[in-house]
Amino acid sequence: MSDNGFEPRLIGFLCRWCSYNGADLAGTARLKYPPNMVPIKTNCSGRVEPTHIMKAFADGADGVIIAGCHPGDCHYINGNYRTAGRFPLMEKMLEQLGLEHGRVRLEWVSAAEGDKFARVVSEFTEEIRALGPLGWSGQFKDEAAAVAPEAVTA
């Protein structure tokens, strides 16, 4: 626990087939883990783009997890291979932008791995707590507002 009471704000991109169900299983099993991460669901981890990750950091996240199916298990055959291929490049890009290593993490969590999900979230929360707040949101809020998406009128 850090002295200044910093609570990391985390975003988790979960794929609907494996990791989202793995997270559900952690819930059904009543496993307990820190509440810092808000899950965002996509059909496949291959849908997740660097812009989504950048948006998360720009809006105030201190850490981002991407969780997908284990290689070979992807519901869409090889979507997770795309994720695996993109991730090292994105890590490098983020580091060049000034992000400390370890603020973004890729994990494979199957629908049967509730315990792994809970463990990963717990570990990641503590790692980000140790890294401290990122503090990017102030810088980018104005720029983000300028490119705000138009809402669909009812």
Next chain:
Amino acid sequence: MAEEKSGAKIGVYICHCGTNIAGKVNVEEVTKWAATQPNVAVAREYKYMCSDPGQDLIKNDIKELGITRAVVAACSPTMHEPTFRKAASDGGLNPYLLQMANIREHCSWVTIDPAAATAKAKRILSAQIHRLPLNESLDPIEVPVNHDVLVVGGGIAGIEAALKLSATGKHVTLVERNPSIGGHMAMFDKTFPTLDCAACILTPKMSALGKDPNITLMAYSEVEYVEGYVGNFTVKIRKKARYVNTDTCTGCGACQEACVVRKVRSEFDQGLGFRSAIYIPFAQAVPLRATIDPTKCLTLSKGKCKQQSCVPACGPGAIDFEQKDEVVEIDVGAIIMATGFELWDATQESRYGYGRLDNVITSLEFERISNASGPTGGEIVCKNGEAPKSVAILHCVGSRDENYQEFCSRVCCMYSLKFSHLIKEHLPETEVYELYIDMRCYGKNYEEFYKRLMDEGVNFIRGRAAEVTDVALSPEEEGHLVVKTEDTLLGIVRRIPADMVILSAGLSPAHDAKEVSQVFGFGCSANGFYLERHPKLEPVATVTDGIFIAGCCQYPKDIPDTVAQAGAAAAGVLGLVDNDTVKVEPTISYIDPEKCSGCHICVGLCPHNAIQYNEEKNAAEVIEAACKGCGVCVSACGSDVPQQRGYLDTQIFAEIEGALAV
């Protein structure tokens, strides 16, 4: 930013779920907070949103308040998204204008501190409140459904499922990798608790299946490749070469008598008996056709069998050494996996001496010994041909064991009791010892069977055997095996002399269960068996629509439960293939041809080959029927051109914003 001016009117519904959510999350506080959020027209809380009155709240607000979006903060969408989307649809709102916020599985159930849980619930809900104004109306896509079915595995589960489906007029292809159907049940002697002869109850079903005009039986075949989706699977099956023409072979067995290679350990007899290189696995095999084992046949493995005595022995002249594997392709609407189990390999427990000590045998080996058509003609004898004077049956071999398989294999207590009974029946003077941890006799008439065995004079010792040894510590132990165990009821360590030790080995997933699940596209549990969609409510479905599982491939179980699951899977399949169409999610990609730069990157990336390049328009285009909605094309495009309906970049950004805004 979701502006107030967007015009969207959001209804927020927060479910207590009894105390599942309300016991941890301050629902009242979240509801009050939600009412203050952008575009929220009304925020309500209710004890059970999924109930009829709960759903009516949404429908009434659509009608009376004119809400144009809705979010239900409750359980996982995997649970009730279809429920609430239907409620919205019934109320007159497009179902895709409703989202769920998972504040149960992802919040109340996993958070210790109530204040922290309440704060997290707000963040999760905020993400959806920000997203909703950007949701668009979508209509489910109806795709045609192929009415044919594939059943993989020809044991009792597969046979039962196939017969049930055939009875409704559906056409079933049953694929079995062994030369005959029947599975493990065909090896058993008697079945508990009725002591029915396994073959007597199984073979009529096998025979009926073989003759059924609605069932295409492909034995000695394996599925190599599966593609497609619910209602529309394309499956490649390899029919392995038997080197025997199955149209002309009559199953007379003359070839296996004539074959010069006679001492091949029979798989069906668990290695205790022998077969020839050309063989029929057992007398009641279906299909009753000979098969040549290419690794043992001298012609096929070495190119030199001088006599080739099988050839003249075969009346119809069915031997064909030139035969090749045949790969066929079929289209089906649904698939049932019934691939069964393998017995836990007892050599792993070296303390019991399996594979090292004579007369330490597994349960399946004992089945073959006690079976009248087995290698000993049904005589219960040791390796030296003499009847054992004392038999020890060791429970939980490989099961309930942190070193091996933690789970209980369910059937071993009952089959151990069955063995005790058979031994006492054949050899009334023989002492029988059952070494158990617990006696698990849970089924119908199972406890009564246990009582019966107690009255038959079987010695029950509560203790897990520590070791089996042939090292005698006293003259009485000379020439016998000795089972060392703690008798926990007497509180002493005992050494029990036994002439035969039966290891009640547990049931394991098939050695290639993982690989097979990947061919078909569904997952496995942590213990290696196939993963069911929901452990209580959907035990025979998988997460992949259209693929069902039944029998021991899902988890160890006895024959009654296997047959019940096979029927359940057949019913699940019928719910699908009895219709002409099925609705699939419309969350597919679309590409604006005006914006596409023609780089072709997405075309090659699509896992389902659902993107083609339109030369006339000079743009990539999505084949809607084939797109499964993974979104890989969206994330790959350098020009941000493809978009995934329901998962637009703008929608994902809004969720991120909302999650971090609180």
